[in-house]
Each structure stands twice: as C-alpha cells, then as structure tokens.
Amino acid sequence: MRGREWVDEAVRVIEAENNRSADTHLHRLPLPGHWGVQLYLKDESTHRTGSLKHRLARSLFLYGLVNGWITESTPIVEASSGSTAVSEAYYAQLLGLDFTAVMARGTSAEKIALIERFGGRCLLVKDASEVYARAEAVAADSGGHYMDQFTYAERATDWRGNNNIAESLLGQLAREPHPVPEWIVAGAGTGGTSATIGRYLRYHRLPTRLAVADPEGSAFAPAWDAWRSGKGAAAAAAATGRASRIEGIGRPRMEPSFIPSVIDEMRTVPDGASVAAMNHLARFAHLEAGPSTGTNLWLAWQLAAEMVATGRTGSIVTLLCDGAERYRGTHRDPAWLAGQGIDPAPYDGMIDRFLESGRWNLTPLGA
Structure with a gap:
C-alpha cells in the first residue's frame, strides 16, 4: 500500500x-x-498515552497526513520536553513509522522510558535551546518530517x-x-x-x-x-x-x-x-x-x-x-x-x- x-x-x-x-x-x-x-x-x-498531549499528537499527525508531509516511509522527528513525544511515539508506532524525539537532557527518565516503550528513539541535548535546530537537522538528514509542535499546535x-x-x-x-x-x-x-x-x-x-x-x-x-x-x-x-x-x-x-x-x-x-x-x-x-x-x-x-x-x-x-x-x-x-x-x-x-x-x-x- x-x-x-x-x-x-x-x-x-x-x-x-x-x-x-x-x-x-x-x-x-x-x-x-x-x-x-x-x-x-x-x-x-x-x-491512552497519559497526558493532554495525546490530543495534540493526534491533530499533528492528521495535519501532516492531509498536507502530504507524512507518507508510508516518512521518519517522524519532534522537539519535545517529553509528553508530546510520548504521544507522538504512540501514533508513529500505530502507523508503522520511525520516531525520534529531541529533548533536553533534564527530561524525566520516566518520560524517556515511555517514549522508548512506544518504539521511539530519544536524542538528548545539553541545552534546551538546542532542541529546535537539532530536531530540524535530524529530520533533514533522514528525509523525515519535523512535526514542529511549537509552530503547528495552534493551527x-x-x-x-x-x-x-x-x-x-x-x-x-x-x-x-x-x-x-x-x-x-x-x-x-x-x-x-x-x-x-x-x-x-x-x-x-x-x-x-x-x-x-x-x-x-x-x-x-x-x-x-x-x-x-x-x-x-x-x-x-x-x-x-x-x-x-x-x-x-x-x-x-x-x-x-x-x-x-x-x-x-x-x-x-x-x-x-x-x-x-x-x-x-x-x-x-x-x-x-x-x-x-x-x-x-x-x-x-x-x-x-x-x-x-x-x-x-x-x-x-x-x-x-x-x-x-x-x-x-x-x-x-x-x-x-x-x-x-x-x-x-x-x-x-x-x-x-x-x-x-x-x-x-x-x-x-x-x-
């Protein structure tokens, strides 16, 4: 398909x-x-994924799908402090897509474990201000889609x-x-x-x-x-x-x-x-x-x-x-x-x- x-x-x-x-x-x-x-x-x-961000992740995936940004082979990348990444990892797994979360090193171990439980990969950066550029770069290097929750959440x-x-x-x-x-x-x-x-x-x-x-x-x-x-x-x-x-x-x-x-x-x-x-x-x-x-x-x-x-x-x-x-x-x-x-x-x-x-x-x- x-x-x-x-x-x-x-x-x-x-x-x-x-x-x-x-x-x-x-x-x-x-x-x-x-x-x-x-x-x-x-x-x-x-x-199902334990937080308010479940709603956002669902909306972001649907938005990416109907815009033609997400296909059957698109790696998904997000910059997240944790809960959005947990929910996006769940939806990526539901669709059979690879998922990478770029997060600050201080993100709780419990959230990291949840992301990995849903098949996601966590990339930790030292400074929280680095997550945006790093996520965008990971998406570009992999030919993936940067979900960019901070831009697209409101729309x-x-x-x-x-x-x-x-x-x-x-x-x-x-x-x-x-x-x-x-x-x-x-x-x-x-x-x-x-x-x-x-x-x-x-x-x-x-x-x-x-x-x-x-x-x-x-x-x-x-x-x-x-x-x-x-x-x-x-x-x-x-x-x-x-x-x-x-x-x-x-x-x-x-x-x-x-x-x-x-x-x-x-x-x-x-x-x-x-x-x-x-x-x-x-x-x-x-x-x-x-x-x-x-x-x-x-x-x-x-x-x-x-x-x-x-x-x-x-x-x-x-x-x-x-x-x-x-x-x-x-x-x-x-x-x-x-x-x-x-x-x-x-x-x-x-x-x-x-x-x-x-x-x-x-x-x-x-x-």
Whole structure:
C-alpha cells in the first residue's frame, strides 16, 4: 500500500483509534457549598498515552497526513520536553513509522522510558535551546518530517469544535449548577491549548474568560504583558525567558503557536507553589498529578478566592495535564527539588488555610 491509498488508511486508523476512546473525566473538587463556587479538573491523564498531549499528537499527525508531509516511509522527528513525544511515539508506532524525539537532557527518565516503550528513539541535548535546530537537522538528514509542535499546535487543532478540549469540557458541564464557567485555566507549552480554548470561547460567543498560568522565568507572561500594554506584536514576539523547571509548560522564547490576544488573564506562578499545589491535590482529592497541573491549580485557587471575596458565584475549570508517575524521580523527589532550588515549603498550607477561612493570603509562610 503506497501513496494516497496509504494516507487514506493512516487517517482511518487514527480516526478509529479516537472513536474507540472514551472522553476524559471531569472531576469536581469538594469546595464549601455556601461559596457557590465549583472547581473542576479535566483529567487528561486518562488518555491512552497519559497526558493532554495525546490530543495534540493526534491533530499533528492528521495535519501532516492531509498536507502530504507524512507518507508510508516518512521518519517522524519532534522537539519535545517529553509528553508530546510520548504521544507522538504512540501514533508513529500505530502507523508503522520511525520516531525520534529531541529533548533536553533534564527530561524525566520516566518520560524517556515511555517514549522508548512506544518504539521511539530519544536524542538528548545539553541545552534546551538546542532542541529546535537539532530536531530540524535530524529530520533533514533522514528525509523525515519535523512535526514542529511549537509552530503547528495552534493551527492543527480545530478550534470551532470537532470534540476539541473546550467543546468536550463544556459539554460535560451541561448539567452542573453553572454550566458556563466563569474561568477556564490552562498552562502554555506550545500555546496550542490556550489558542484553541480562547478561539472556541470567542467563536461561540461565550462569556467565559481564559486565564493562563505561567511558570516563573517563562517568556510567555512577558509576551502577554507586552501585548496587553499595547506595545504590539513585535514586542510580544521579542520576549525571552529561561528554560522552565516545570516540564511541559513555559518556554525560554515566544513560540509561534502562543496567541496572547485570546487570553483574558495571565499570571506567573512560583515553581514552589506549583509543586505545593500538586502535593495538595493528592492529599485533598486523592488525584495524583504532575507539576504543570499544580501550576494550573495555583491560579485556579486564586481565582476562586477572588470570586468568594467579591461574592460572585460560578464555576472554574482547569486541566489535569498528566499523572504523577512521570515525576517520581524529579518533582516528586525532595532531593531533586532541592538540587533545582525549588522549595514548596513556604506555599504548603496556603490552600488549606483558604479552604478553612475563605480568604487567600498571598504571603508564603516564612516570608
């Protein structure tokens, strides 16, 4: 089977895989009833490849297939911090294609093992800023296709609907007390998820606002600030940062798929707070998640506190991006955290105190 016939079959295989998959769960966290505020977690860890990036990988493969970039003999190459590469390795294996992930050396061993389990090969580079050029070079040398998630994430996903993440979570809210949420909270790695959600809300004329939580040092929050202050697209595009210590979100540079104009609110979350919120979720709701989920939750809790303080009722939805098992040797390991200079201790207890008092104290313990 070759040419268009192979592409037709590849699209069918991916669509059939999606058709066999149930939707991801929407968990409701137990908040005090008199607040009139509900907080939900869209659990993307229940995908076959264990993360939010399963949706992106499916979209990127379909995009490459229908554009004629991927054929029956095309090696697939990606620059990734881990989860996208895990999901792309799965789809490459599904189609019988070779897959190489170019990643920073600090990527968790658990994610590397998952990529290899799905038949992928991992090429580790010392500096995270090298992954783009190295991936492009590997694709060129092998005659392969560089998936380039950071460019194509925002255009490969259908933001109008087609069971994208926004349509999915809003459908699941239909019988809840506040079916149209006040806020949807997401992180940004490529920017594709926030672009899809923001565009969907505007296309369907929904009053829901989109908030993006950014880890410390990332270029995205300064880019959004530049756009919001009227400095223009060029100033936003010139924003720079450093490599994120929260895997999967935050970038040292502005990415083409990050669209600041669809975001209503953006705040920087300290890395220690991300880990503290991740740990709190495990104790509070018995949901084991990774650190990017903690980043999302820290902002979601702040927004809930602001709603309580102003007497506003409604719902907030955020994303459980992946499970904790991928971070046993990193963000779940106190020794690793200490080596990275990430200290969750000052932020421990802040969410519990909010749940008890209804007031958010922005001052970490010991500060």
